[in-house]
Amino acid sequence: MDIKKDVAVSDSGFVFYPTTGESFSVNPLGMEIIRLMKDDKSFDKITEYVVDHYNVESSTIEKDLLDFIEMLNHFSLMEDDGEG
Amino acid sequence: MEKQQYERPLIKRLESKIPNKFGAKPNLIPITHIDEVAVKDLISEHGSPLFVISEKKIRSNIRKARKAFETRYPKVQFAWSYKTNYLDAVCRTFHQEGSWAEVVSDFEYDKALHNGVNGSKIIYNGPDKTPESIKKAIQNNSLIHIDHLDEYYTIQETADALGIKAKVAVRINMDTGVYPMWDRFGFNYENGQAWTVLNKIMRSDVMTLVGLHTHIGTFMLSAIAYGVAASKLADLAIGIRTKYDHQIEYIDMGGGFASVNRLKGSYLPGVDTNPTIDDFAEAITTALINADFKPDELPLLILETGRALIDDAASLLGTVISNKRLSDGRRSTILDIGVNLLFTSFWYEHPITPAQPFTQYTEDTVVYGPLCMNIDVLREHITLPLLNKDDHVVIQYVGAYNMTQWMQFITLRPRIVMIDEKRNVNIIREREHLDRILEFEKVPDHLKKFDL
Numbered sequence: 001m002d003i004k005k006d007v008a009v010s011d012s013g014f015v016f017y018p019t020t021g022e023s024f025s026v027n028p029l030g031m032e033i034i035r036l037m038k039d040d041k042s043f044d045k046i047t048e049y050v051v052d053h054y055n056v057e058s059s060t061i062e063k064d065l066l067d068f069i070e071m072l073n074h075f076s077l078m079e080d081d082g083e084g
Numbered sequence: 085m086e087k088q089q090y091e092r093p094l095i096k097r098l099e100s101k102i103p104n105k106f107g108a109k110p111n112l113i114p115i116t117h118i119d120e121v122a123v124k125d126l127i128s129e130h131g132s133p134l135f136v137i138s139e140k141k142i143r144s145n146i147r148k149a150r151k152a153f154e155t156r157y158p159k160v161q162f163a164w165s166y167k168t169n170y171l172d173a174v175c176r177t178f179h180q181e182g183s184w185a186e187v188v189s190d191f192e193y194d195k196a197l198h199n200g201v202n203g204s205k206i207i208y209n210g211p212d213k214t215p216e217s218i219k220k221a222i223q224n225n226s227l228i229h230i231d232h233l234d235e236y237y238t239i240q241e242t243a244d245a246l247g248i249k250a251k252v253a254v255r256i257n258m259d260t261g262v263y264p265m266w267d268r269f270g271f272n273y274e275n276g277q278a279w280t281v282l283n284k285i286m287r288s289d290v291m292t293l294v295g296l297h298t299h300i301g302t303f304m305l306s307a308i309a310y311g312v313a314a315s316k317l318a319d320l321a322i323g324i325r326t327k328y329d330h331q332i333e334y335i336d337m338g339g340g341f342a343s344v345n346r347l348k349g350s351y352l353p354g355v356d357t358n359p360t361i362d363d364f365a366e367a368i369t370t371a372l373i374n375a376d377f378k379p380d381e382l383p384l385l386i387l388e389t390g391r392a393l394i395d396d397a398a399s400l401l402g403t404v405i406s407n408k409r410l411s412d413g414r415r416s417t418i419l420d421i422g423v424n425l426l427f428t429s430f431w432y433e434h435p436i437t438p439a440q441p442f443t444q445y446t447e448d449t450v451v452y453g454p455l456c457m458n459i460d461v462l463r464e465h466i467t468l469p470l471l472n473k474d475d476h477v478v479i480q481y482v483g484a485y486n487m488t489q490w491m492q493f494i495t496l497r498p499r500i501v502m503i504d505e506k507r508n509v510n511i512i513r514e515r516e517h518l519d520r521i522l523e524f525e526k527v528p529d530h531l532k533k534f535d536l
Binding site: 015050074 | 087088090091092095407443473
């Protein structure tokens with residue numbers, strides 16, 4: 001579950017991927033999650049972090065985190081983990 | 085440590101598409117209340133989905149419409165189009181505001197009588213008038229608008245047998261420059277059909293011609309067409325006056341005025357582009373006043389406006405069942421409102437607005453209903469804030485046709501409430517129950533038992 005190393009994220013939620021020149025915007029939680037991923041935090045750790053800091057059930061963040069990662073994959077911002 | 089408000093993580097690709105030339109932005113204000121009643125309280129008490137009708141808005145709409153016409157023309161009468169929304173509470177609100185009833189079936193005719201409308205204030209339109217209902221309409225002195233010659237003969241025979249003169253009008257179809265032309269109803273102006281039936285009525289001993297009627301289309305985006313239609317009806321009325329020395333009592337311009345809804349494929353919202361009630365009033369009354377009527381012989385002007393008076397007086401409240409991601413990355417949201425309840429979503433882009441505060445982050449979303457049917461799509465594309473499961477939404481401008489054309493399909497139909505002018509929430513139609521559906525079914529004896 002590694003985000004590509006050269007994906008840059010600014011404090012204002014602007015994400016830039018220099019390989020393709022594409023840019024993206026993320027909301028505050030999206031930005032936090034990308035930073036946690038860049039710090040090599042696991043899925044469970046990120047879930048735990050969000051439940052600790054936000055008013056949300058773990059089942060909700062698990063589902064939303066899966067969706068977020070799906071979108072990162074969709075935009076080719078994740079490293080190929082060799083699975084599948 | 086106090087936890088922060090949760091909003092699901094979102095990433096959106098920034099694309100340098102051609103910007104919207106009008107700079108329109110999605111509606112970013114949640115609808116938390118309807119007529120000062122909280123949406124969450126409505127849903128918690130009455131369930132979801134829930135139709136909510138504003139009595140205050142109905143009254144303000146009809147008053148505004150009457151003002152638009154009555155300030156331009158001396159004799160105006162509105163008749164409430166039952167098929168648009170025939171809930172008793174809705175009909176009676178319009179009747180309290182002075183509207184007559186306009187009905188198009190035996191069922192609707194009986195509903196108008198049940199609502200206490202005097203038979204002489206019921207306009208009976210439509211191609212399917214049963215002989216029994218024609219008899220009733222003649223006996224009640226109702227205004228029968230003849231749609232076809234078979235109906236003419238039935239009225240002739242029935243009135244003759246009853247020994248009562250039937251009060252009739254003729255529905256006229258015509259070319260007003262708007263296509264498709266609605267020539268399936270009534271008699272054509274241009275090819276002489278109209279005069280054929282008018283001559284027959286004028287020579288009948290058992291019918292009195294009291295009016296001329298037209299209904300040129302639905303959701304009309306041109307007010308000018310109504311001016312053309314009014315001129316043609318005036319021409320017929322003056323022709324009857326000249327030929328038979330008979331003065332008709334009224335010209336009925338029907339309905340079809342566009343509401344504030346936005347048709348699919350429209351670039352701009354209906355509120356910005358559709359003609360207003362004043363535009364329609366100006367076109368119709370100018371044509372009538374400029375016609376060759378003597379000033380003291382101006383006919384009563386009847387309007388059967390439905391949609392434009394009720395669409396924006398009702399909302400449909402619903403709840404998010406789930407959010408999903410489609411295979412191409414698009415967001416999809418499933419609501420508990422299906423096309424069986426929101427029939428008009430087939431041709432309108434109804435505004436869908438969250439009922440709780442949200443941030444500025446949005447996603448392009450496909451909104452689906454709960455039915456296990458591929459056609460159950462409420463909006464193909466809409467920019468929505470980040471909705472969570474169990475969030476509530478308000479779908480606006482649903483007052484016309486949805487509560488008459490809705491279907492009991494897969495799910496049971498929900499409750500309908502009306503908020504009165506004192507902000508009381510009145511249940512005006514109960515939610516359906518399985519027992520009510522089963523009441524109509526019968527199981528043959530040999531199918532009553534089975535082993536699995």
